[in-house]
Amino acid sequence: MSEDVKELLRAKIPCEKTGIEIRHSVCDICTPGPQCGLDVYVKDGKVIKIEGTKGFGPNNGALCTKGAANRQYLYRKDRIQHPMKRVGPRGSDEFEPITWEEAFRLIAEGLNSVKEKYGADAVAFMTGYPKWYRPWLHRLAFSFGTENYMTESSTCHTAEVMSYLLAFGNEMSADVPGGPDLLVGWSANHMISGFPNGRNFFNYMEKGGKVVNIDTRVTPNEQKADIMITIKSGTDGYLANTIASILIKNDWIDKEFIDNYVHGFEEYKAMVSEYTVEECEQITGVPAEKITELARLIGEAKNPLIMPSNGLCHHINGLQTHRAVVALNILKGSVARKGGMNPSYGSWLEMNAGFVTKEEEFLNDVRPKGNKPRIGTDRFPVWTELKDEGQLMDFVRQAESGDPYPLKAIYGHGVNTMIHPQSDKFVEAAKQMEFIAATDIFWTEFCSLADVVLPACTSMERSEVKANGNGCIFYSSPAVEPLYESKDDVTIMAGVAKALNLNDDLLKSGYDACIKHIFRETPVDLDQAKAAAKQVPVERVQRDPFLSKPLKTPSGKIELYSEVIAKYAASHNLDPLPKWYSGFGEESPEEFPFTLVSGGRQANAIHSHLHKVPWLRSLRPEVMADINPLDAARLNIEQGDEVYLSSATNKIKVKANLSAIALLGQVNLYHGYEEANVNLLLPNTFLDPYSGFPGFKQLRCNIEKAEVES
Amino acid sequence: MSYMFILDKRKCVGCSACAVACMDQNDIDVTAGDRPFRQCFTLESGPNPEDKMTFMSLACMHCEDAPCIQACPSGCLKKDPETGFTIYDNTNCIGCHSCAMACPFAAPSYNKEGKMEKCDGCLTRVRHGLEPACVRICPFGALQLVEKEEYENNLRKKAAELIVYSSLKN
Numbered sequence: 001m002s003e004d005v006k007e008l009l010r011a012k013i014p015c016e017k018t019g020i021e022i023r024h025s026v027c028d029i030c031t032p033g034p035q036c037g038l039d040v041y042v043k044d045g046k047v048i049k050i051e052g053t054k055g056f057g058p059n060n061g062a063l064c065t066k067g068a069a070n071r072q073y074l075y076r077k078d079r080i081q082h083p084m085k086r087v088g089p090r091g092s093d094e095f096e097p098i099t100w101e102e103a104f105r106l107i108a109e110g111l112n113s114v115k116e117k118y119g120a121d122a123v124a125f126m127t128g129y130p131k132w133y134r135p136w137l138h139r140l141a142f143s144f145g146t147e148n149y150m151t152e153s154s155t156c157h158t159a160e161v162m163s164y165l166l167a168f169g170n171e172m173s174a175d176v177p178g179g180p181d182l183l184v185g186w187s188a189n190h191m192i193s194g195f196p197n198g199r200n201f202f203n204y205m206e207k208g209g210k211v212v213n214i215d216t217r218v219t220p221n222e223q224k225a226d227i228m229i230t231i232k233s234g235t236d237g238y239l240a241n242t243i244a245s246i247l248i249k250n251d252w253i254d255k256e257f258i259d260n261y262v263h264g265f266e267e268y269k270a271m272v273s274e275y276t277v278e279e280c281e282q283i284t285g286v287p288a289e290k291i292t293e294l295a296r297l298i299g300e301a302k303n304p305l306i307m308p309s310n311g312l313c314h315h316i317n318g319l320q321t322h323r324a325v326v327a328l329n330i331l332k333g334s335v336a337r338k339g340g341m342n343p344s345y346g347s348w349l350e351m352n353a354g355f356v357t358k359e360e361e362f363l364n365d366v367r368p369k370g371n372k373p374r375i376g377t378d379r380f381p382v383w384t385e386l387k388d389e390g391q392l393m394d395f396v397r398q399a400e401s402g403d404p405y406p407l408k409a410i411y412g413h414g415v416n417t418m419i420h421p422q423s424d425k426f427v428e429a430a431k432q433m434e435f436i437a438a439t440d441i442f443w444t445e446f447c448s449l450a451d452v453v454l455p456a457c458t459s460m461e462r463s464e465v466k467a468n469g470n471g472c473i474f475y476s477s478p479a480v481e482p483l484y485e486s487k488d489d490v491t492i493m494a495g496v497a498k499a500l501n502l503n504d505d506l507l508k509s510g511y512d513a514c515i516k517h518i519f520r521e522t523p524v525d526l527d528q529a530k531a532a533a534k535q536v537p538v539e540r541v542q543r544d545p546f547l548s549k550p551l552k553t554p555s556g557k558i559e560l561y562s563e564v565i566a567k568y569a570a571s572h573n574l575d576p577l578p579k580w581y582s583g584f585g586e587e588s589p590e591e592f593p594f595t596l597v598s599g600g601r602q603a604n605a606i607h608s609h610l611h612k613v614p615w616l617r618s619l620r621p622e623v624m625a626d627i628n629p630l631d632a633a634r635l636n637i638e639q640g641d642e643v644y645l646s647s648a649t650n651k652i653k654v655k656a657n658l659s660a661i662a663l664l665g666q667v668n669l670y671h672g673y674e675e676a677n678v679n680l681l682l683p684n685t686f687l688d689p690y691s692g693f694p695g696f697k698q699l700r701c702n703i704e705k706a707e708v709e710s
Numbered sequence: 711m712s713y714m715f716i717l718d719k720r721k722c723v724g725c726s727a728c729a730v731a732c733m734d735q736n737d738i739d740v741t742a743g744d745r746p747f748r749q750c751f752t753l754e755s756g757p758n759p760e761d762k763m764t765f766m767s768l769a770c771m772h773c774e775d776a777p778c779i780q781a782c783p784s785g786c787l788k789k790d791p792e793t794g795f796t797i798y799d800n801t802n803c804i805g806c807h808s809c810a811m812a813c814p815f816a817a818p819s820y821n822k823e824g825k826m827e828k829c830d831g832c833l834t835r836v837r838h839g840l841e842p843a844c845v846r847i848c849p850f851g852a853l854q855l856v857e858k859e860e861y862e863n864n865l866r867k868k869a870a871e872l873i874v875y876s877s878l879k880n
Contacts, residue, residue: 011834012735049734051846062849068730191723195849202721202850218759220723230759603725615733618740619726629757660754660761 012041012049019043023479024053024533026466027067028130028459030606032349034058034196035466036067037535038459040479047071047460047480057468057535058196065603065616072613073458074483078442080455081484090431093448100485104499106452107411110435111144111500114409117434120145121372122406124395128152128414129609131349132464133489135362136507136514137413138389140493142366143504147374147390148407152419152607154392158383159313159691163322165386166562167330169552173344173352176200180305180339182297185213186236186325187311191220193601212294214239215311216697217600217626217668218661229294230663233597234583234698235284236312237321240328241580242280243295245272247331252299254333261547262330264561264577271577285663303339304332314599314697315583319382319690323562323578330558336546343546348518353467354540358518363388366504372405380692381568391692396420396684399429409435411496413456413489415446418608418672421682421694422649439492442609445674455486462488463530465515472535473524490514565690572689583698585686587648592700594631595666596645598678599696608672623676624657626668627703632658635703642706645669647681647699653706667703671696712794712858713836715845715875716865717767721852724765726750728844728853732769735832735843745819747829748844767853769844770817770829771875772796781812786826794858795831831855 001009005017014020025038037056041049050070054061063070083103088094098106114122125141125148127134134151141149151158164172176183177200190197201221205211213225216233231239247253248269258265281288298304308325312318326341334340347353375398376391377384383391399407410433420426430436430449438450447453461482466474482488487495490511497507506517516526522538529536550556554563566576584595604616611617625645627637637643641656645667654669654676662668669678679694686695732738732746748769755761776796779787784802787809789795805824810816818828832842836855840846845855856865865872 007834011832011838013834013838013840015838051731051843061846062851063727063731063847064849065725065727065730068727068734068847071734191850192725195725198723199850218763220725220763220765222759223763223765224720224723228759603723603727604730614740615730615738618745619729660757660759660763663759664757 014041020048023477025460025476025479026464026474027063027070028132029066029070029073029610030194031131032351033194035351035468036063037474038063038067038070038479040460042479045480047074056474057470057472062195064195065619066606066610069610069613069615070460072615073610074460076442076612078612079483080440080443080447080453080486082455083485084453086451090451091427091449095453100487100495103452103454104495107437107496108499108501110437110451111409111411114434115145118406118408119372120368121148122408123148124375124390124407124410125149126151126392126410126412126415128416128419129607130414130459132459133413133493134349135359135518136490136493138363139366139504139507140411140497142363142368143497143502143507144500145368145371147368147371150375150390150392150395152392152416154389154692155419155694155696157310158387158389159319159688159693160308160310160322162383162386162691163313163319163326166323166564167326167553167559168335168343170546171344171346172341174305174307175339175342176204176305176307178339178342179204179207179209180301180303180334181210182301182304183209183211184294184298184304184306185211185221185225185309186307187215187309188213188221188307189215189219189309189311189601191224192603212297216597216663216666218663227293229286229290232283232285232663233595233666234315234317234321234695237317237324237578237580238275238280239284239286239291240321240324241272241578242275242277242291243298243328244324244331245275246277246292246295247299247328248272250299252295253331257333257335258331261335261558263553263555263557263559263563268327268560268577271579298328298332301332303334303337305329305334305339305341311600311697313688313691313693314695315693316585316686316688316695316698317581317583318688318693318695320575320578320580324580327560327578330560335558345543348465348467348473351467352469353473353538354471355467355522355538356541357522358520362514362518375407376692378404380689381572382565382574382690383692385564393420393684393687393692393694396425396429399432407433409433411437412446413439415440415444416608416672417445418674418677418679420684421679421686422684423677423679425684439489441486442612454492455484456489456492457482457486461486463511465519465526468535470535471540472537473529474535475526475530477530477533574690583695584700585648585683585695587700589700592647592702593665594701594703596647596678596681596699596701597662597666597668597697598671600668600670602670605670605672608674611673622655623673624655625703626657626659626662628660628662628664628666629658630664631703632656635705637703637705644704644706645681645701646704647701649683650680652676652678652680667701711792713831713855714794714858714861715769715772715831716854716856716861717873717875718852718854718871719764719766719873720871721850722765722767723850724750724752724767725849727847727849728767731843731847732829742822744821747817747819747827766873767844768815769875770796771815772831777812777814778809778818781808783808790833793831793833793836795833797830797833798826798828800825800827
């Protein structure tokens with residue numbers, strides 16, 4: 001080989017001489033969300049390098065830290081290689097490889113046996129990440145005969161959706177590119193998580209836009225903002241309501257908009273009138289002058305955008321907090337206008353791409369009838385009313401108690417035990433199941449609990465249709481063959497549907513046939529789109545202006561006073577107004593003087609599925625709790641010291657990272673580490689009564705330096 | 711034509727996407743303790759939220775009068791006349807670490823054979839019309855490779871907001 005070709009190969013230059021080819025795929029590590037295009041460098045059937053695709057909707061050539069590691073993600077050493085069946089006791093790691101035929105047969109036998117004994121509702125269909133196959137899993141549950149389909153969104157994003165549905169009857173999104181005259185990011189961490197949104201921030205600032213950022217951690221978004229406000233975790237709702245009170249008092253609100261479109265303003269006004277700046281300072285830790293300055297900025301702005309994020313919902317007062325922040329947009333009339341809160345219509349997999357598909361019909365065609373109430377219905381009726389899923393956070397309680405009916409099997413894809421508060425209780429509940437099937441890319445604790453384990457593949461090994469916010473679809477083809485014996489999740493579900501002998505020919509017919517069915521009236525030729533191997537624009541549907549007809553709320557108006565919540569106000573002690581209440585549990589602040597803030601995003605990880613990617617792990621190898629240097633000094637803790645984090649529930653050992661990212665009195669720990677699972681510290685009853693979401697970001701805890709063994 | 715690496719401090723968030731792109735491009739084996747040729751850092755100036763944090767991405771500065779070149783007894787390092795990058799051929803490297811001692815930025819590292827390796831600006835990629843891997847990946851366009859002329863004409867006036875990796879005597 002000539003020196004020239006050797007160097008070209010070393011530098012991975014795609015050309016004839018090297019035989020390196022670029023194939024186009026999508027990153028599916030954090031979807032749905034950015035859904036970035038990948039240039040996959042392939043040599044002899046192996047991926048040798050990854051780049052972002054230039055000109056591709058959300059990412060345009062770039063990738064985030066996580067996406068940059070797609071090659072090592074694909075070739076992670078713990079990929080599940082073959083279908084396996086358990087041969088030892090449940091929870092042991094004694095498995096042996098079996099054929100796909102046997103695996104499907106065992107799953108059909110296991111699920112049908114539970115169905116015969118207890119009914120279809122005794123089987124819980126569950127999923128974690130990724131999300132691309134969710135409509136198929138949901139349909140599989142329906143065709144099997146149950147509505148007990150649950151996702152990890154029970155702890156992540158759905159509460160935010162609920163907040164928008166309660167107020168607007170529709171999902172909403174913040175139109176930063178539209179150019180508000182003030183942007184208030186509220187727990188916005190987009191420079192680290194979902195970078196295309198972070199880019200919007202930078203573009204906005206470059207055009208001279210003014211940014212305020214409010215957070216309980218000092219993130220890059222905080223540091224880059226014109227005005228940074230740090231706030232004690234879980235007190236955001238108090239601040240929002242105080243701001244509202246000042247806006248109303250000073251007549252800094254859009255009265256005409258409120259008169260025309262808003263329901264419950266008078267009740268809301270009375271509620272917020274009790275909030276004072278003095279008490280606000282005390283509760284939130286935000287200095288009084290900053291509170292009044294923020295109110296004045298929002299008050300004097302003509303088109304301010306107050307943009308909340310998921311993190312606000314990760315408290316036991318989370319849904320009310322999110323509603324309180326959204327309400328500020330309503331007071332200012334920053335709704336359904338350029339630079340405001342705008343309706344987001346999911347085209348496909350929650351992405352608003354401007355066109356419509358038959359995604360809902362794909363489910364409704366096979367919706368079972370006469371079922372028992374979905375998991376979580378009695379406890380979280382607001383959830384059940386707004387979301388066509390079970391609330392996963394009630395699974396353990398129902399599995400343990402059999403109330404209101406027994407749960408005896410789990411059919412799961414990408415299920416992660418660690419997302420559960422008191423994860424050990426979920427593991428115990430799973431051990432009591434009569435049958436479990438687990439599909440995943442990598443071996444997890446949940447796989448160890450299963451009877452049958454199936455190997456799934458990554459986005460680079462399969463085809464799929466993604467809808468992008470720029471009005472395009474992208475129909476990928478596999479960049480490489482699936483590794484080992486792995487298959488894509490939808491092909492696996494088709495196999496399961498066949499083995500179960502379900503009356504659902506469409507589901508059995510696989511991905512391409514289903515997607516054609518779902519897109520059959522969407523003006524795009526899927527075969528051409530697939531052959532094109534690039535984004536293809538789809539004609540947008542014309543919609544009436546959002547506020548031109550009654551909204552899909554009970555009153556038909558934007559609801560500051562929620563009529564949905566009002567139905568359960570007496571029975572479940574809920575408040576139709578977004579009134580703030582403390583998000584702490586009942587632990588004593590003397591015994592547990594710190595506030596544990598978990599569930600945030602770090603650049604090199606998302607939940608648990610990147611912690612075992614060596615490149616990414618090398619950026620933060622240890623499981624470290626961020627502790628403010630002043631707190632650490634007081635406790636005689638130095639960088640890298642081992643410390644115990646303890647709650648009333650449990651105790652874990654981690655290392656200390658002294659950083660100003662953590663406010664005084666708060667400790668920040670990222671989640672999803674098997675060796676120090678932060679959710680072991682949370683009691684599994686520590687849930688938001690409105691949404692069912694756990695209080696990930698506001699648990700009373702203590703920090704103690706671990707004794708050094710001599 | 712001569713190039714310069716430029717980091718826009720306002721847009722760098724210290725996310726390390728550039729470092730991972732470098733690992734992917736150069737097959738860096740972190741499990742063996744190797745590190746990428748580019749790394750990110752967050753410098754905190756104090757314990758309070760208002761205390762400035764500086765986010766930074768650092769690699770070989772490709773100095774104009776690079777001290778590593780003078781320091782190397784084996785003549786492994788040189789300037790590439792075409793791009794201005796400080797490049798190397800480590801065939802004759804004796805692993806003496808003289809280059810590392812001469813480098814004010816600790817850019818050189820040493821592979822399993824004890825031979826020096828460092829950022830070569832993705833020279834071969836640049837010669838083929840591709841950006842360096844780190845530049846290509848940067849989520850916010852904070853890290854750029856610009857022609858010297860472009861810097862002089864358009865960016866020098868913004869120098870206070872930039873970290874200019876180069877030799878150009880400002």
